[in-house]
Every structure is written in structure tokens, then in C-alpha cells.
Amino acid sequence: MNPIRYISTRGTQPPLSFFDAVMTGLARDGGLLIPDRIPNVTEQLRDWEDLDYPSLAFEIMRLFADEPGDARLRELIAAAYATFEHPEIAPIRKVGGLHVLELFHGPTLAFKDIALQFLGRLFEEILEERDARLNILAATSGDTGSAAIAGVRGQPRIHIFVMHPHGRVSPLQERQMTSVLDANVFNLAVKGSFDDCQLIMKTLFRDLPFKDAYALGSVNSVNWSRVLSQIVYYFHAALRVRAETGADQVQFAVPTGNFGDILAGWYAKRMGLPVRRLILATNENDILARFFNTGTYARGAVVPSINPSMDIQVASNFERWLYYKVERDPQAVSRLMTQFAREGRMEIPRDVRGRVDVEIVAGSSDTKHTLETIRRYHETHNYLLDPHTAAGIYVAEQYNELDDPMICLATAHPAKFPEAIATATGQDLAHHPILDAFGQAPTRCEVVDNNVEAVRAYLAARAR
Numbered sequence: 001m002n003p004i005r006y007i008s009t010r011g012t013q014p015p016l017s018f019f020d021a022v023m024t025g026l027a028r029d030g031g032l033l034i035p036d037r038i039p040n041v042t043e044q045l046r047d048w049e050d051l052d053y054p055s056l057a058f059e060i061m062r063l064f065a066d067e068p069g070d071a072r073l074r075e076l077i078a079a080a081y082a083t084f085e086h087p088e089i090a091p092i093r094k095v096g097g098l099h100v101l102e103l104f105h106g107p108t109l110a111f112k113d114i115a116l117q118f119l120g121r122l123f124e125e126i127l128e129e130r131d132a133r134l135n136i137l138a139a140t141s142g143d144t145g146s147a148a149i150a151g152v153r154g155q156p157r158i159h160i161f162v163m164h165p166h167g168r169v170s171p172l173q174e175r176q177m178t179s180v181l182d183a184n185v186f187n188l189a190v191k192g193s194f195d196d197c198q199l200i201m202k203t204l205f206r207d208l209p210f211k212d213a214y215a216l217g218s219v220n221s222v223n224w225s226r227v228l229s230q231i232v233y234y235f236h237a238a239l240r241v242r243a244e245t246g247a248d249q250v251q252f253a254v255p256t257g258n259f260g261d262i263l264a265g266w267y268a269k270r271m272g273l274p275v276r277r278l279i280l281a282t283n284e285n286d287i288l289a290r291f292f293n294t295g296t297y298a299r300g301a302v303v304p305s306i307n308p309s310m311d312i313q314v315a316s317n318f319e320r321w322l323y324y325k326v327e328r329d330p331q332a333v334s335r336l337m338t339q340f341a342r343e344g345r346m347e348i349p350r351d352v353r354g355r356v357d358v359e360i361v362a363g364s365s366d367t368k369h370t371l372e373t374i375r376r377y378h379e380t381h382n383y384l385l386d387p388h389t390a391a392g393i394y395v396a397e398q399y400n401e402l403d404d405p406m407i408c409l410a411t412a413h414p415a416k417f418p419e420a421i422a423t424a425t426g427q428d429l430a431h432h433p434i435l436d437a438f439g440q441a442p443t444r445c446e447v448v449d450n451n452v453e454a455v456r457a458y459l460a461a462r463a464r
């Protein structure tokens with residue numbers, strides 16, 4: 001079989017190798033890079049049941065990555081997950097009737113570490129091999145920034161520029177990013193929303209002469225390697241829960257922002273993992289929940305919430321899913337995305353059952369329900385949920401009509417959101433030694449205007 005190559009959802013980018021796809025981030029035609037086929041692994045599932053996390057990660061990633069070669073890939077994976085504080089990497093806790101998949105045992109305590117500890121090492125590998133340099137430009141609603149910084153801090157071939165919405169990430173998240181004082185780390189507080197940051201990022205990536213001149217790279221989930229790393233924990237969790245419960249299929253509930261996490265679950269299902277359905281949860285910023293219930297994808301204003309990593313109205317990975325939904329027709333994707341950019345909305349035809357999709361169902365949780373869920377799980381199960389995880393669990397509870405085991409993704413450690421935990425429980429319960437250690441650590445951050453040219457100039461003056 002030929003190795004997988006990466007093509008664009010908009011169809012006009014020549015196919016890329018795995019390394020080139022990782023370095024390119026956003027496709028040069030403005031689309032997203034996707035594998036040219038999805039391997040089916042149904043036959044391998046039995047053999048994979050007993051593998052530990054790094055071994056399973058190796059088996060899955062090598063299907064999509066013929067570079068850097070098996071032995072080196074194994075080493076990169078081992079090094080990435082050696083930074084996790086839990087021996088199982090992504091353990092599962094039985095809480096009430098649910099299986100909670102804890103994805104927050106990495107160095108910055110959010111699920112982003114699973115992809116970014118690996119991607120940081122992958123970048124280093126590629127840059128060494130090519131004797132090259134890289135300027136990472138990232139937009140963060142909170143957790144991506146610190147996880148990306150933790151993945152590349154101190155690397156001599158990389159400068160990282162992280163934009164966050166000024167005053168809209170939690171104080172703790174902000175300190176987690178801005179207290180990293182390595183010379184290759186630059187934090188920018190943009191006077192706008194996360195969507196504004198993401199738009200600036202995409203605009204600069206689409207400026208191909210600029211992108212090439214400054215060797216711009218992406219750590220956002222537009223980078224295929226992020227989705228790839230995340231496919232692994234869907235397999236790891238489903239195989240374990242199946243073995244434990246004897247069930248044929250499982251369900252996953254996923255708190256969603258940029259659609260990157262749940263998209264990895266969707267790929268896992270397409271690869272043959274027996275997933276009955278994926279349950280997509282949003283907060284008040286519910287463009288995706290509205291879409292999966294009505295077929296209309298229409299942008300609204302972004303409302304700040306207690307689960308800021310879900311405060312997104314334009315989810316970049318939606319385009320990857322859309323590509324498959326329109327039968328892999330890149331012209332249809334381009335047409336719909338152009339229409340969305342112009343009018344702020346698009347309509348997707350429903351299927352014969354009147355549903356937008358049979359694999360994904362969706363709902364939303366507002367502040368009241370999220371806080372109530374945190375309080376209830378603490379009181380009933382003595383288990384603390386962070387507000388993103390709680391939103392996912394609240395929506396999962398609304399979809400409890402099937403018997404298949406429900407695996408709920410816990411995307412952040414509760415100690416990252418102590419205000420929400422205190423409001424919900426009335427107690428100061430959410431602590432973690434890594435976060436408590438920040439205290440009054442010195443920080444470095446630049447406030448910039450919500451404007452592409454301001455960010456361009458900042459980057460040009462400080463790039464590698």
C-alpha cells in the first residue's frame with residue numbers, strides 16, 4: 001500500500017507527505033489538510049486490546065505517518081507521554097453510570113497536552129532533519145496556548161507567538177502562558193475575541209509570501225498531527241470499556257469548541273472503532289449544536305462563558321467534516337465556505353431520516369446547568385468536574401436513551417477553573433501543585449490591537 005498523502009478540503013493543493021503536512025498547517029489553498037484515505041483497522045482491534053497507551057499510539061500513528069520511520073516514531077511517542085503524571089496516560093474513572101476519560105494528566109493539565117507534547121517533539125525532529133527553523137503562530141482560547149508553549153519552550157529552532165483574547169481567558173490560564181519566560185516564547189493579548197485571534201491567524205497563513213518568508217507553522221487543530229494524536233485515546237478508551245463491560249459499542253460525549261477533539265472521534269469511528277454515536281456538547285456559543293439539530297450553520301456573536309475553551313462560533317475543523325458530508329467534493333466545500341465567509345451562514349441538506357447526521361448528536365449546556373452538574377457530581381460522587389467536562393456530561397445525560405456505555409471526555413483538570421468550582425460547590429476545592437506553584441511568578445505579555453497589521457509587524461520584528 002502507498003503511504004498516506006495529505007490533500008486539501010478545497011482540492012487545489014498538491015498532495016503532501018506527512019512531514020510536509022505537519023509543517024504546512026493550513027493548506028495553501030485556504031482549506032484544511034486531510035489524509036487521502038482512511039485506513040480500516042477492524043481486523044486489528046483484537047490485537048490492540050491489551051496495548052498500553054504509547055504502543056497503541058504507535059500502531060495508529062504509523063498508519064498515517066511513514067516519516068520519521070518506525071523506530072524513531074516510537075521514541076518520539078515514548079518521550080511525549082513520559083511527561084504525563086499518570087502511568088496510564090489517559091485513565092478511565094467510573095463515576096456513577098459514566099466512564100470518565102481523564103485527558104488532563106499532562107504538564108499543563110488539559111487534553112491539549114496529548115497532541116502538543118507529541119507535536120513539539122515532531123517539529124524538533126523535522127527541523128533537525130531539514131536544518132530549518134519555524135515560527136509558530138497560534139490563537140488560543142486558553143488551553144492551547146499553554147500546552148503549545150510547554151511543547152516547544154526552549155527549542156532553538158522555534159519561536160512561538162501565541163495570541164489570546166485580552167481579558168477573556170481565566171487569570172490562571174493567562175499566568176500559565178505568560179509566566180513562561182524562555183526567549184523563544186512571545187505572548188500577545190489581542191483586544192478582541194478568540195474568533196478575532198483565529199481570523200488574524202488564518203489571514204496571515206493565507207498570505208503565502210508572508211507565510212513562506214517567515215516559515216509560519218501552526219499548532220492549532222488545523223494541524224493534522226493534532227487530530228491524529230487525539231484519535232488514539234478514542235481507541236484506547238473504547239477498547240478498555242468494551243473489555244470491561246462486554247458491550248459491543250460505546251458512545252462518547254465530547255465538550256466541543258473548535259471541533260478538533262470530536263473530529264478525532266469521528267475518524268476513529270470511520271476507521272472501524274465500534275462507536276454507536278458521538279455526543280457533541282457546546283456552551284451558550286452553540287453554533288455547532290444548532291447546526292446538528294437544524295442543518296443551518298450560522299455564526300452568532302461570541303459570549304464569554306465559564307468554559308472559555310468552548311467560546312467559539314467558527315470551528316475550523318468543521319470544514320474537515322463538511323468535506324466528507326458533501327461526498328468529498330472539494331468544489332462544494334469551497335462554495336459553502338465562501339458563502340459562509342460572505343453571509344455568515346450555510347445550509348446543509350438533511351439526509352433521508354431528516355437528520356443532519358446520524359453519527360453525531362448535539363446539545364448545549366448553559367452556565368446554570370454546568371454549575372449544577374459540577375455541584376451534583378461533587379455531592380453525589382465526590383468527583384470534581386471542570387466546567388468543560390461538566391457541560392459534556394450535562395449533555396450526555398440528556399441523551400441517555402441507549403444502553404451502550406457512555407464515555408465522557410474530561411478535557412481539563414478542575415484546578416484550572418477554581419472560580420467555577422467555588423461558585424458551584426461553595427468551597428475552595430480545586431487545587432493542583434503545578435498551578436499552586438505559579439503564585440506571583442513574573443510574567444511577560446504584549447497587548448496588541450485587534451488587527452492583522454499589528455500582529456504582522458510584531459511577528460516580523462521578532463521572528464527566527
Ligand SMILES: *Cc1c(COP(=O)(O)O)cnc(C)c1O
Nearest residue numbers: 143257258259260261309411412
Ligand atoms: C480545547 C478545549 C476544548 C474544546 O476542544 P476542541 O478540539 O476545540 O473542540 C474543550 N475543553 C477544554 C478544556 C479545552 O481545552
